[in-house]
Amino acid sequence: MAAAGNLVKGLCDEMTCSVCLDYFTEPISLNCGHNICKSCLGNCRLDLFGGTSCPQCRSPVWPRDIRPNKQLANAIQLVKQLSSQVAKEADGRAGACEKHGEPLKLFCETDDSPICVVCDKTSKHRDHQVIPVxxxxxxxxxxxxxxxxxxxxxxxxxxxxxxxxxxxxxxxxxxxxxxxxxxxxxxxxxxxxxxxxxxxxxxxxxxxxxxxxxxxxxxxxxxxxxxxxxxxxxxxxxxxxxxxxxxxxxxxxxxxxxxxxxxxxxxxxxxxxxxxxxxxxxxxxxxxxxxxxxxxxxxxxxxxxxxxxxxxKVNVTLDCDTANPYLVLSKDLKTMSWGDKRQRLPSNPGRFDFVPCVLGQEGFSSGQHWWEVEVEQLKEADRGSWALGVATEDVKRKGLNDLSPNEGIWAVGNSVRAGPLAFTSLKRTALRLSSLPKKIRVFLDYEGKQVKFTSVDTDGMIFVFHSVAFHRKRLRPFFWMARGFRMTC
CATH class of the missing domain: 1.20.120 (Four Helix Bundle (Hemerythrin (Met), subunit A))
Structure with missing residues (x-):
């Protein structure tokens, strides 16, 4: 039966459109010998003379060359029926329990596996959630x-x-x-x-x-x-x-x-x-x-x-798939603020689960780029912390992160206790600024191995990371923020 399943899989592959990667729908034959869905061909771009090209071999295609492939359409229906029949036959063959020899008529949701009625009565499955197979x-x-x-x-x-x-x-x-x-x-x-x-x-x-x-x-x-x-x-x-x-x-x-x-x-x-x-x-x-x-x-x-x-100049857009659940992003993905409650967001490998960070969608692996970030204190009484800069694509997303070049982050920001800082290492570097800038310009020079921060308000220098080793990694805009502030990029 496994051989039959492989045969069906091979037939399914032959009945697949190269554009939508699903079964052909209203298949059309082209002069070059390839087939395509009618709707997929309709999505192909026309040239000045109303023609297009085959998505597989790029041979020119003209309206007069297009003809329905009824035999292929019929074959697809037969393959679908065959696939369904193989699945039904497979469904009819319930296995037997290796330990007790009984049919596997139950499914243990706790252990994620089929079990027999004898297994269900054992101490191993006594308190488990069990349903009919x-x-x-x-x-x-x-x-x-x-x-x-x-x-x-x-x-x-x-x-x-x-x-x-x-x-x-x-x-x-x-x-x-x-x-x-x-x-x-x-x-x-x-x-x-x-x-x-x-x-x-x-x-x-x-x-x-x-x-x-x-x-x-x-x-x-x-x-x-x-x-x-x-x-x-x-x-x-x-x-x-x-x-x-x-x-x-x-x-x-x-x-x-x-x-x-x-x-x-x-x-x-x-x-x-x-x-x-x-x-x-x-x-x-x-x-x-x-x-x-x-x-x-x-x-x-x-x-x-x-x-x-x-x-x-880069028009930075925030990547919602990386945002910590406590960060609230605006609909246009340009502004972030701290939320009072942890949001119920999909858990994925790219999301910061502990540190309140978010990345920009844009990525850079060469060239010079710059963007501006506005940092707004929401209440005078709130003295929060924040940081912004660039980070490598593979920056640590789970657990603690010490915000340093060793972690693939080059950033400046503000600490409640220490004031303005450059996150150069675990010890940090204090910045001597007359006042906290409200708008910061971030310059990235990939080949020049430099990340520079200036104040948009005064055009004064804030800090420069020199001779940075990016190790040919892709870089993205980086933001870290706690309660009391709002950032807009």
């Missing part, structure tokens, strides 16, 4: 099918995200080229300074374009891997449902917990606020050109630095 089968098959539906929804979301990225990429790259042309027109006014100034603009915009293309390539790899993983899990569930009652119920809770803790890795958005960024860049270019013309000076270093900063 038929009831357990129905209960857990409904749960595992719900998990499969959730995995399928995750897959559909990834497919949609992949389509959006494919459509948005050329539009964003065209925006960058348009900005480059616009800069050319503005900089023509600068006469002898034109070549060098335009060289700065062209280089920076080209770097932005390369960064977007690199991120998109990485995202494509992530999406394909995640879709493949989800497809594997769905097929694993299909095989699980074909097992005998004894096999199916063995450690079923552990199996369900494993599916429930599956976290789909989210690709980095390669186009965050691109239009807003380019609009700011364009305005900065115009203002600086005007300033240079008025002063008749070749202050190109300042020109280069200010334009670079306009491109490197």
């Amino acid at each position: 038929e009831e357990a089968l129905q209960k857990f098959k409904e749960k595992i099918q719900a998990q499969r539906q959730s995995l399928k929804q995750d897959t559909e979301n990834l497919v949609a995200q992949k389509m959006v990225m494919r459509q948005k990429s050329p539009e964003c790259l065209a925006l960058i080229e348009a900005e480059k042309e616009g800069a050319l027109s503005k900089l023509n006014q600068m006469g002898i300074f034109f070549d060098e100034a335009y060289g700065i603009v062209a280089t920076q915009l080209t770097e932005l374009k390369n960064k977007i293309e690199k991120t998109q390539k990485e995202n494509k790899t992530i999406l394909n891997e995640e879709m493949s993983n989800l497809s594997y899990l769905m097929k694993e569930i299909d095989v699980k449902c074909q097992q005998s009652p004894t096999e199916f119920l063995q450690n079923i809770k552990g199996t369900l917990n494993r599916y429930e803790t599956v976290r789909v890795k989210r690709p980095i958005d390669p186009f965050p606020d691109l239009e807003k960024t380019l609009r700011t860049y364009s305005q900065t270019t115009s203002a600086l050109v005007k300033k240079l013309l008025e002063r008749q000076t070749a202050a190109l270093d300042s020109f280069k630095e200010m334009l670079g900063q306009a491109l490197n």
